[in-house]
Amino acid sequence: MKTFSEIKNSITFTPSGTALRSLNQPKISAFLKTTIAATIAATLPTQSLAAESIMLEEVIVTAQKKVESLQDTPISIVAFDSSSLEEKGINTVVDIRNNVSNLQLTAHPDGGASPRIFMRGVGYNGNQLTADPSVAVYMDGVYTARTQGQAMEVGDIERIEVLRGPQGSLYGRNSTGGAVNFITAGPSTDGLEFKQSFTGGSLNQKRSKTTINLPVNDDFAVKLGYLVAKKDGFVDNAGTGEDRFGDQDRTAWRVGMLWEASDDLSLRYSYDHSSLKDTAAYISAVSASGVDNRPSSGSEQVTGLKPNDVESQGHTLIATWDLSDNLTFKSISSHREVEALNYNDYHYELFGPIPALSIAGLQTQEQTTQEFQFLGTALDDRLDFVAGAYYFHEEADELSTSDVVPFGVFTETDLSIENSALALFGQATYTPDAFDSRMHITFGARWSEDEREASLKKTGYYSGFPTGSESGLGKNDFSSFNPSLVVAYDLTNDINLYGKVVSGYKTGGFNVLASTMQAFSDGYDSEELTSYELGIKSEMLDNRVRLNAAVFYSDYTDIQTGVQVDPTDPKITDVLNAGKASITGLELELTALLTEALTLDFSLGLLDTQYKEIIDGNGNEVSDNFRFINAPETSYSLGLDYQFPSLAFGELKGIINYSWQDEKFSKGTVDNGVYVIEDYGLLSARLTLSELPISTGDLRISLWGKNITDEEYYLSHTTIFTHSAIYGDPKSYGIDVTFEL
Numbered sequence: 056m057k058t059f060s061e062i063k064n065s066i067t068f069t070p071s072g073t074a075l076r077s078l079n080q081p082k083i084s085a086f087l088k089t090t091i092a093a094t095i096a097a098t099l100p101t102q103s104l105a106a107e108s109i110m111l112e113e114v115i116v117t118a119q120k121k122v123e124s125l126q127d128t129p130i131s132i133v134a135f136d137s138s139s140l141e142e143k144g145i146n147t148v149v150d151i152r153n154n155v156s157n158l159q160l161t162a163h164p165d166g167g168a169s170p171r172i173f174m175r176g177v178g179y180n181g182n183q184l185t186a187d188p189s190v191a192v193y194m195d196g197v198y199t200a201r202t203q204g205q206a207m208e209v210g211d212i213e214r215i216e217v218l219r220g221p222q223g224s225l226y227g228r229n230s231t232g233g234a235v236n237f238i239t240a241g242p243s244t245d246g247l248e249f250k251q252s253f254t255g256g257s258l259n260q261k262r263s264k265t266t267i268n269l270p271v272n273d274d275f276a277v278k279l280g281y282l283v284a285k286k287d288g289f290v291d292n293a294g295t296g297e298d299r300f301g302d303q304d305r306t307a308w309r310v311g312m313l314w315e316a317s318d319d320l321s322l323r324y325s326y327d328h329s330s331l332k333d334t335a336a337y338i339s340a341v342s343a344s345g346v347d348n349r350p351s352s353g354s355e356q357v358t359g360l361k362p363n364d365v366e367s368q369g370h371t372l373i374a375t376w377d378l379s380d381n382l383t384f385k386s387i388s389s390h391r392e393v394e395a396l397n398y399n400d401y402h403y404e405l406f407g408p409i410p411a412l413s414i415a416g417l418q419t420q421e422q423t424t425q426e427f428q429f430l431g432t433a434l435d436d437r438l439d440f441v442a443g444a445y446y447f448h449e450e451a452d453e454l455s456t457s458d459v460v461p462f463g464v465f466t467e468t469d470l471s472i473e474n475s476a477l478a479l480f481g482q483a484t485y486t487p488d489a490f491d492s493r494m495h496i497t498f499g500a501r502w503s504e505d506e507r508e509a510s511l512k513k514t515g516y517y518s519g520f521p522t523g524s525e526s527g528l529g530k531n532d533f534s535s536f537n538p539s540l541v542v543a544y545d546l547t548n549d550i551n552l553y554g555k556v557v558s559g560y561k562t563g564g565f566n567v568l569a570s571t572m573q574a575f576s577d578g579y580d581s582e583e584l585t586s587y588e589l590g591i592k593s594e595m596l597d598n599r600v601r602l603n604a605a606v607f608y609s610d611y612t613d614i615q616t617g618v619q620v621d622p623t624d625p626k627i628t629d630v631l632n633a634g635k636a637s638i639t640g641l642e643l644e645l646t647a648l649l650t651e652a653l654t655l656d657f658s659l660g661l662l663d664t665q666y667k668e669i670i671d672g673n674g675n676e677v678s679d680n681f682r683f684i685n686a687p688e689t690s691y692s693l694g695l696d697y698q699f700p701s702l703a704f705g706e707l708k709g710i711i712n713y714s715w716q717d718e719k720f721s722k723g724t725v726d727n728g729v730y731v732i733e734d735y736g737l738l739s740a741r742l743t744l745s746e747l748p749i750s751t752g753d754l755r756i757s758l759w760g761k762n763i764t765d766e767e768y769y770l771s772h773t774t775i776f777t778h779s780a781i782y783g784d785p786k787s788y789g790i791d792v793t794f795e796l
Contacts, residue, residue, distance in 0.1 A: 109651045110598035117238065118216050119482070120225055120430060120441045126592045129497070129543045129553035131219040131605040131642050133658075137240070140212060141793070142696075142710055142741060144759060146262075146284075148172070148192060148235060153714040153737055154692065155217050156642050156660025158233075159685040161721075161771040169395075171771075174219055175609065176638050176664045176686035177232035177584065180723070184418065184451045184472050185509050185565040186615075189232040191222065195239055195325070197371055197389040198228045200449050200474075201420050211266045211280045211309065213240035219642060220586045220607065221559020223537045224482045224499030225441060231559040231584040231611075241323055242278035242313035244270045249752075249796040256759075256789020259287040274316070280309040289785050290337035290350055294357025294403070300337035304362065306330045319377040324370070331365040335399050341769075341780045346733050349767045349782045356403040357410075364396040382431035392421040401775045409460045411776045416455030423448050434485075437492075442481035449474050463518040470567060471510045478503045482539070490544070499539035499557075506532050509565040511575055527572035533581045535560040549595065555588040561615070566630040568617075580632045585610045599648040609638040616681070617723065618671045635668040636683070656694040656712075662686050680725050687717035687734070704748055710741045721772035730778075735768035737761070737783075757791040 114125035116134045125134055133155045135145060145151055149170050152160045159178070163169040169182050172190040179188045184201070192199050216236040223229040247268065254262035262284040270276045288301025307329040314322045341347045369391035376384045395418045402411035428443040453470040482499035486492050507530070514524040539557035546552055562581050569575040590605035614634030641661040649655055664683035671677050694712040715736035722730035743757040765786040772780045 133217045135215045156658045173685040174233035191230040191234045214238040223501040229560045242276035244276045252793040257787045278311040282307045291352040293355040296360030302334045304332040323373045328368040332362045336781045354403040356408045361398040366394045385428040387426040406461045413458040418453045420451035440483040445478040447476040465516040467514045469512040473508045475506045493545040495543040497541040504534045505562040527576040529576040550593040558585045579630045582613045601646045604643040611636040636666045639663040652698040654696040658692045660690045682720040687719040690716040706746045732769045738763045752796040755793045760788040762786045
C-alpha cells in the first residue's frame with residue numbers, strides 16, 4: 056500500500072480555464088494536495104479500518120416536496136440538520152455564509168436586516184422594493200419576498216436546505232440563482248419536550264432560546280418558542296446616540312399548533328413574530344487596494360446614532376390530507392407582514408461635523424400566498440409525481456429621504472408597489488422496467504404569470520428650498536414557461552449519476568434610480584437562465600465515505616444590468632435587459648470517517664464567470680466594463696470532527712473548521728475603478744461536553760471560537776463619495792449551555 060507521502064507527491068492539478076487557475080497558486084495547491092492525499096490515505100480499505108462497523112448517518116431532505124435521502128436527490132444541495140446547526144453555530148440565513156460552497160452573503164449598508172444572497176455568481180445587490188431577489192428564501196414552504204428581516208433570529212429550526220441553481224418546477228416563486236429552505240420543528244403529540252439554551256461570549260454576546268412542546272391529547276399539541284439575542288458591535292461610537300455601530304438586539308417568539316383531525320387529515324398552524332433593533336454596520340473609508348486595519352471607533356463628529364427597527368410577523372396554515380394510499384393533497388396558506396425603519400449616516404470624517412450622506416427610510420410590506428399540491432405515486436410506484444398551483448400577492452410602500460448634507464441637496468422619495476403572481480407547476484419521475492429499474496427520468500415544468508405595478512414620486516430641495524417634484528407610474532405583465540429534464544442512473548446501489556437541464560426565470564421590475572421618470576415607468580423585462588448540470592452522489596467503503604459533486608454550465612440571457620448613463624453621476628443608472636453571460640463551475644462535498652472517532656468534511660467551489668455581451672442605452676457593446684460580483688473563482692472549507700474516548704462524566708467532542716475564499720469583485724462596473732475584496736480565510740473551533748450525569752434530560756456545554764486568527768477582511772465594498780467598506784467580525788469566543796428534556 057502507498058504511503059501518505061507517495062500519495063501526496065503523485066497528485067497533480069492540470070488547470071483548464073479560469074475557474075481552475077487559482078488551484079495552481081502555491082497557497083492553495085499545497086493545501087488541497089495535502090487534504091486530498093490525507094483523505095485517500097485515510098480511506099484506503101486497510102484491514103484495521105475495514106474491521107470497524109462504522110458508517111455515515113443518512114441525511115434526509117424534502118427539497119423535492121417528499122421525504123427522501125440526500126443521496127437519492129439529483130440536485131446540487133447542502134443540508135444541515137438540527138445537530139449540525141448547533142455544532143456550526145448556525146441560527147440565521149447569514150450564518151451559513153462560510154458553510155456552503157459557491158454561496159455568498161454580503162451585508163447591505165442599511166444594516167443587518169437585509170442580507171444580499173448570491174449563489175453560483177447570481178444574485179441581487181440592491182435593496183429596492185421594485186425588484187425581486189435572485190435567490191429565494193422559504194420558511195416552511197412559504198416564500199419571503201423581501202430581504203428586509205430575513206436575517207432575523209428564528210426560534211426553532213429543524214433543518215436548512217440550500218439548493219444551488221434555478222428552481223421553478225417545485226417552488227412557489229421562480230429564481231435564477233437558487234433557494235434556501237428553512238424547515239422548522241413542528242408540534243408533536245408524542246410527548247412533552249423542552250429545550251433551553253444559553254450563550255455568553257465576547258462582545259457582550261447573550262442569547263437565550265426556549266422551546267417547549269405540549270401534547271394536549273392524542274390528537275392535539277402546542278409548541279412554543281421564545282428567543283432573545285444581543286451582541287455589541289465592534290466599532291464604538293465616539294459621538295452621540297447609540298454606543299456602538301453594528302449592535303444586535305433581537306427578539307423572536309413563535310407558537311405552533313397541530314391537530315390530527317383524523318388518520319388522514321392533519322392541520323398545522325403557526326404564528327411567528329420577530330423584532331430587530333440593530334444599529335447599522337460601520338461604513339469605513341478605505342484605501343483603493345488591499346485591506347486597511349479594522350477600525351475600533353468611529354468619528355467623534357457622529358451625532359444621534361439611532362438603531363434600526365424591523366418588525367416581521369406571519370401566519371401559516373398547512374393542511375395535509377391523504378386522499379388514498381397513493382395520493383396526498385396539501386395546502387399551504389400564509390400571510391406575512393414586514394415593517395422596517397432604517398437610519399444611516401455615512402462618513403462624518405470627510406466633512407467634519409456633518410455626514411457626507413444621510414439616509415432614512417420606512418418600508419412596509421404585506422404578502423399573501425396560497426399553494427395547493429397533489430403528491431402521489433402510480434404505475435406500481437414507478438411513477439412519482441407532484442402537481443400544483445400557486446398564488447402570490449403583495450403590497451408595499453416606502454417613504455425615504457436622502458440628504459447630501461455638504462451640498463445642501465435633499466431628496467424625498469415616496470414609492471408604492473403592488474405585485475401579483477400565478478403559477479401552475481408539476482414534476483414527475485418515471486422508473487422504467489428497463490436497465491433493472493436503475494434509470495429514473497424526471498420531467499418538470501412551470502408556467503408563471505406576473506403582474507407588477509409601481510408608482511414613484513420624488514421631491515427635491517436645495518438648501519431647504521424646493522426644486523420641484525416628478526412622478527412616474529409603471530405597470531407591466533410578464534409570463535414564462537420553464538421546463539426541466541433530469542436523467543438519473545443508479546450505477547450501483549451506492550453510486551448515482553445524473554444529468555440535468557433546467558431553466559429559471561426572474562420577473563422584471565422597475566428601477567428607482569433610473570435617469571428619467573419615463574425610464575422608471577417603462578421598467579425592465581425578465582431575465583432567463585438555463586443550467587446544464589452533471590452530478591454524482593456516491594457512498595463508498597461501506598458508507599464510510601460520501602462524495603457528492605456537480606459540474607454545471609449556465610447560459611444567462613437578458614440580464615437585468617445597471618448601466619451608467621450619466622458619466623458625471625455614478626448614482627444614476629438605468630437597468631436594461633442588456634446582458635448575456637456564461638457561468639461555469641463545480642461543487643464538491645466530501646465526508647469521510649477516517650477512523651471511528653475522526654470525521655473529515657471538505658467542500659470545494661469553483662466559478663468561471665464571463666459576460667459575453669452588454670449593450671448600453673446608446674447601442675454600444677460595453678461588456679469589457681462589467682464584472683460579476685460576489686463570485687470568487689475558488690472557495691473551500693475543511694473541517695475535522697473528533698470524538699474523544701469516553702470520560703467518566705460524559706462525552707467530549709471537538710470540531711475545527713477552516714473556510715477560505717478567493718478574491719472577488721464587489722462592484723459590477725469598472726468605469727470608476729476596480730473594486731476587489733481580497734481573499735481571506737476564517738478558522739473556527741468548538742469543544743462540546745455532553746451526556747453529563749444528571750438525573751433527567753441531556754445537558755451539553757460547549758466552548759467555541761470564531762475567526763480565531765483575528766483575520767481582517769471586508770464583507771462588502773462600495774462607493775459612498777470614496778472607497779468604502781464594511782468589515783467582517785473580529786475574533787470572538789464564548790460558551791453555550793443547552794438542556795434538553
